[in-house]
Amino acid sequence: METSTTQATALNFDRKNLSNQKLLDLYESLVMPRRIEEKMLILLRQGRISKWFSGWGQEAISIGAVNALQKDEFILPMHRNLGIFTGRNIPLERLFAQFQGKKSGFTKGRDRSFHFGTVEHHIVGMISHLGPQLAIADGIALADKLSAQNKVTLVFSGDGASSEGDFHEGLNVAAVWKLPVIFVIEHNGYGLSTPSEEQFAFKYFTEKGPGYGMETVRVEGNNVLDVYQTILELAEDIRKNPRPVLVEAITFRMRGHEEASGTKYVPKQLMDDWGKLDPVNNYEAYLESIGVLDEKTKEQINKKVKKAINDGLEKAFAEEAIIPDLNEELADMYFPYEQKLIQPQSGKRSEKRFVDAISDGLRQSMEKYPNLILMGQDIGEYGGVFKITDGFKKQFGADRVRNTPLCESAIIGAGLGLSIKGYKAMVEMQFADFVSVGFNQIVNNLAKIHYRWGQHADVVVRMPTGAGMAAGPFHSQSNEAWFFHTPGLKIVYPSNPYDAKGLLNAALEDPNPYLYFEHKGLYRSISESIPDDYYTVEIGKAKLIQEGEQVSIITYGMGVHWAKKAVEELSISADILDLRTLLPWDQEAVKTTVKKTGKVIFLQEDTLTGGIGAEICAWISEHCFQDLDAPVMREGSLDTAVPFAPNLEKQFLPENRFKIKLQSLINY
Numbered sequence: 001m002e003t004s005t006t007q008a009t010a011l012n013f014d015r016k017n018l019s020n021q022k023l024l025d026l027y028e029s030l031v032m033p034r035r036i037e038e039k040m041l042i043l044l045r046q047g048r049i050s051k052w053f054s055g056w057g058q059e060a061i062s063i064g065a066v067n068a069l070q071k072d073e074f075i076l077p078m079h080r081n082l083g084i085f086t087g088r089n090i091p092l093e094r095l096f097a098q099f100q101g102k103k104s105g106f107t108k109g110r111d112r113s114f115h116f117g118t119v120e121h122h123i124v125g126m127i128s129h130l131g132p133q134l135a136i137a138d139g140i141a142l143a144d145k146l147s148a149q150n151k152v153t154l155v156f157s158g159d160g161a162s163s164e165g166d167f168h169e170g171l172n173v174a175a176v177w178k179l180p181v182i183f184v185i186e187h188n189g190y191g192l193s194t195p196s197e198e199q200f201a202f203k204y205f206t207e208k209g210p211g212y213g214m215e216t217v218r219v220e221g222n223n224v225l226d227v228y229q230t231i232l233e234l235a236e237d238i239r240k241n242p243r244p245v246l247v248e249a250i251t252f253r254m255r256g257h258e259e260a261s262g263t264k265y266v267p268k269q270l271m272d273d274w275g276k277l278d279p280v281n282n283y284e285a286y287l288e289s290i291g292v293l294d295e296k297t298k299e300q301i302n303k304k305v306k307k308a309i310n311d312g313l314e315k316a317f318a319e320e321a322i323i324p325d326l327n328e329e330l331a332d333m334y335f336p337y338e339q340k341l342i343q344p345q346s347g348k349r350s351e352k353r354f355v356d357a358i359s360d361g362l363r364q365s366m367e368k369y370p371n372l373i374l375m376g377q378d379i380g381e382y383g384g385v386f387k388i389t390d391g392f393k394k395q396f397g398a399d400r401v402r403n404t405p406l407c408e409s410a411i412i413g414a415g416l417g418l419s420i421k422g423y424k425a426m427v428e429m430q431f432a433d434f435v436s437v438g439f440n441q442i443v444n445n446l447a448k449i450h451y452r453w454g455q456h457a458d459v460v461v462r463m464p465t466g467a468g469m470a471a472g473p474f475h476s477q478s479n480e481a482w483f484f485h486t487p488g489l490k491i492v493y494p495s496n497p498y499d500a501k502g503l504l505n506a507a508l509e510d511p512n513p514y515l516y517f518e519h520k521g522l523y524r525s526i527s528e529s530i531p532d533d534y535y536t537v538e539i540g541k542a543k544l545i546q547e548g549e550q551v552s553i554i555t556y557g558m559g560v561h562w563a564k565k566a567v568e569e570l571s572i573s574a575d576i577l578d579l580r581t582l583l584p585w586d587q588e589a590v591k592t593t594v595k596k597t598g599k600v601i602f603l604q605e606d607t608l609t610g611g612i613g614a615e616i617c618a619w620i621s622e623h624c625f626q627d628l629d630a631p632v633m634r635e636g637s638l639d640t641a642v643p644f645a646p647n648l649e650k651q652f653l654p655e656n657r658f659k660i661k662l663q664s665l666i667n668y
């Protein structure tokens with residue numbers, strides 16, 4: 001029938017040179033996810049589990065793939081790939097504990113179903129957003145390629161998720177960088193209830209691959225031998241000749257998107273046709289027809305599989321429900337890391353502009369960490385639009401200083417993939433504004449991955465930020481508050497060359513994910529004598545830039561310079577506290593200065609509403625109330641987009657309003 005691209009056609013099993021034992025091993029591997037699912041559906045009806053994503057009818061794809069790859073090659077499964085987890089012999093009791101939200105599951109009850117990874121089993125599970133998986137696979141494959149590992153990485157996508165921008169970015173990067181990735185598209189004709197023809201206007205993914213300059217192969221997704229043999233051959237070849245290949249597996253999902261959603265939208269004929277092509281029954285019948293599987297062996301295998309499932313379930317059900325531990329929950333947001341401050345070895349110093357200090361730190365970090373990879377648009381030969389990486393490609397080579405295609409999401413995701421393989425990644429946003437198209441990877445992957453399953457994200461995203469250069473709404477934004485609200489990230493924002501170098505080095509040392517904000521207006525406008533040697537600045541520690549008695553000004557970035565100017569112009573005596581780290585911010589230092597002066601004003605370049613100042617002022621009101629002699633005040637930019645015309649921009653920025661407010665606070 002022609003209503004769907006996933007047309008049911010007869011399966012053609014061909015054992016080629018596979019031994020009887022191999023055929024039986026594949027059979028045992030194939031029945032495991034089916035038998036688990038049968039059990040889960042019963043438990044679901046009994047109300048003993050809450051949700052189930054079915055892979056019924058698609059099992060041959062996972063099983064063919066997982067058996068074709070070497071055990072230490074990474075696989076990045078999606079929500080219907082139970083067979084990847086069972087195929088990697090994950091202890092079933094832990095898998096079931098994961099499904100039940102028990103402590104011994106892979107996420108300690110913090111995430112559900114297949115949303116987990118385990119480096120021990122070389123699996124990186126998905127986040128709900130589907131598409132971001134592909135870029136992580138790119139990063140893992142890049143790590144393998146850089147270290148000449150001759151490995152393949154395999155990542156899944158549904159046909160629905162292929163409409164996401166992340167799909168395009170992931171494939172494009174792999175193609176341009178010739179990464180050893182097998183992209184397996186499980187083409188089952190639907191994304192939830194939406195049929196393929198409402199999802200995209202081509203018929204087969206084999207038509208799409210060549211557009212990326214990528215080889216493509218179509219397999220019978222319900223034929224475990226076709227999937228296995230195809231991927232086995234491909235993987236062997238890719239290990240020798242690294243490149244991405246797109247494998248389209250034609251299949252069908254026989255149950256609802258998840259159990260509650262039903263299948264009413266699927267024409268009955270389609271169900272009937274595909275029902276006849278069940279991957280388990282057909283393979284079983286094939287093995288019987290060639291005399292490899294008899295009744296007795298079939299029974300033995302199924303008995304063994306069922307016993308393993310029942311044993312695993314018994315253990316998982318016996319485990320008590322999680323008893324929440326507040327400290328553990330909070331601590332696990334971050335990879336446990338204790339910073340060891342590094343002082344410069346010698347007293348040698350040079351005058352450096354802000355921009356040179358950043359470049360200096362980055363260069364020395366590259367020298368210190370041979371596993372640090374830089375990625376960004378135009379950062380190679382061109383040296384980046386602000387010339388921070390000028391000469392880096394020559395010094396460190398094109399492998400480590402990587403010009404990227406124009407795709408922030410895939411590159412940040414690739415940074416995470418590198419981190420999973422023990423690399424460090426620095427991703428340069430050309431302008432901080434463009435991080436919006438990489439936002440998801442930062443706030444949902446980098447930020448949450450340690451809490452979810454204990455994997456660290458050793459990635460620093462550099463953010464050239466700030467206004468004042470008449471660059472308009474999309475090259476001027478202050479967007480640190482977008483990330484300040486996201487647990488799991490760390491944010492630093494230096495205001496001077498010394499801190500710029502030391503904080504960048506510190507961020508690159510820490511295996512946790514960082515946003516490093518660098519104000520473009522400071523790049524070439526300020527300079528100071530800083531140590532020539534490598535050093536770090538303490539993370540989470542504010543710095544009292546200037547001491548005074550009448551008032552405390554708490555600020556960061558360009559705000560520090562506006563504050564200094566205002567204090568001078570108004571001839572007042574003020575503490576100026578430069579936060580330096582926004583997340584985690586220095587509560588102790590804030591408390592100390594507020595206690596000292598009793599009057600406090602927060603200054604930020606960002607628009608006022610919901611900014612960093614809002615949080616810190618609220619905290620001061622709650623925790624320093626007794627020390628206050630005046631209302632807690634704050635000033636920031638107007639709640640508008642950043643305007644282009646210099647006069648409009650001047651009005652937008654808080655510098656002048658701040659001076660007036662500061663005077664009123666002094667007078668209070």
Ligand SMILES: Cc1ncc(C[n+]2csc(CCOP(=O)(O)OP(=O)(O)O)c2C)c(N)n1
Pocket residue numbers: 080128129130157158159160161162186188190191192253257
């Ligand atoms: C970014 C995003 N949008 C929407 C969803 C909701 N959603 C989850 S799965 C799914 C359909 C996915 O279809 P496909 O990629 O074909 O995979 P299949 O479920 O068919 O295996 C949708 C819309 C989501 N998880 N993430």
